Amino acid sequence: MSRLDQTREVKTSKGGQTKALILENALEMFRERGYEETTMRAIAERAGVALGNAYYYFRSKEHLIQAFYSRLHEEHLAASRPVLDRERKFKDRLSGVMRALLDVIEPYHQFSAILFKSAADPRSPLNPFSPESEQTRQESIGVFTQLVAGSKIKVPEDLGGELPFLLWLYQMGVILFWIHDASPGRARTRRLVEGSVELVAKLVTLASLPLLRPLRRTTLRLVAGLREEAPGG
Amino acid sequence: MSRLDQTREVKTSKGGQTKALILENALEMFRERGYEETTMRAIAERAGVALGNAYYYFRSKEHLIQAFYSRLHEEHLAASRPVLDRERKFKDRLSGVMRALLDVIEPYHQFSAILFKSAADPRSPLNPFSPESEQTRQESIGVFTQLVAGSKIKVPEDLGGELPFLLWLYQMGVILFWIHDASPGRARTRRLVEGSVELVAKLVTLASLPLLRPLRRTTLRLVAGLREEAPGG
């Protein structure tokens, strides 16, 4: 059995140490020089292992990203914790979680371009709709489940079920914008978040209006279909 | 001056013929075997030219895609023409244009995954927000400008200016779904289009309600910012 199969390897075993060593060096180099500029040979060399050995632990260069991806999620969750514990207003919770996201991903801006490039490929294990991403995706959506559950906002029952998924989609959209945002400190994305959080909160409120009930139901039926129908959804 | 600089090369000149020859063979092979599986060497061989020659006409393998991309747009425009000439109802026009899109891109489904993978990279010339894509993007949005202009729908003036762009964004979302859609004949995407066209039409109508005016203005201000702020937008 190769180390590839062991998802949560203990870092004290020989293999676990080597794997961690390779990953750390890879992530550092990605951040320093970017993804394309960092060769597998250079990673192996810096980690003091042979090229083939790096491939023993990581099936491909892309798989190094997957490790990075799940680490990002953990950091985001941690950074969101204080907000989710403290705030009760839906808008403040959403705003806090989105800000936490931007803070966490900022150091990886240039690198992340590649990350999400791979993510756009349906055949890539990194694609957020792929079966391989199932776990991470559920965990990501979980943040928004907590966000909604712990807020004071009143949401129609049918919408409540889909809302975390919808907010996750919203987050994906923000990330897409962020990737293309070259402004210093990602100022534009931050402005987008300020404005759009406001809007999302308003929309959720409006969605309760009896007048808009038919529209809401149509929309939700569509979203439910979309969700089920997405491969791996 | 190399052939690379001549965007609209006459196909009767020697070079133009060679360029077209390479492109045709490349696209055929992409369709038959997919992108990754088609090597530049194989393309050159099939076209009866040397490898280096293919690179003389196309700066990189990705640039072959760009040529494909703009051809797709032309086909889409042509396929939309009858609908835009015949229909007057906004919903029917949108529905027709979207169906035309799905028809046109269907033969390239597996190949297009790669296309949009590249497109997701901010540094790629293929990315729809890049300066290099300016022309194609404007032409794509132009379809929706025509769509709106030729319809009977009444739209508030402020919304009217942004609507073509918003519809283009909607189209991009549909394409994203389509890429991940493995159902036969892209049945799921077709269902998504049926449902979402309805929804979009309803939203545009609702947007005129005086009650929703503040929401509309906030949204439009946000969208206008987003548009200006997108690199290359």
Added chain:
DNA sequence: GTCTATAACCGGATAGAC
């Protein structure tokens, strides 16, 4: 100045010895 052909280079990935 326009075009073609051949021979590398480089880096991701794999095979197989130890």
Added chain:
DNA sequence: GTCTATCCGGTTATAGAC
């Protein structure tokens, strides 16, 4: 579990033909 040797394909350099 780690290494060395090698493959493979995108890309580039270069030499020269028309």
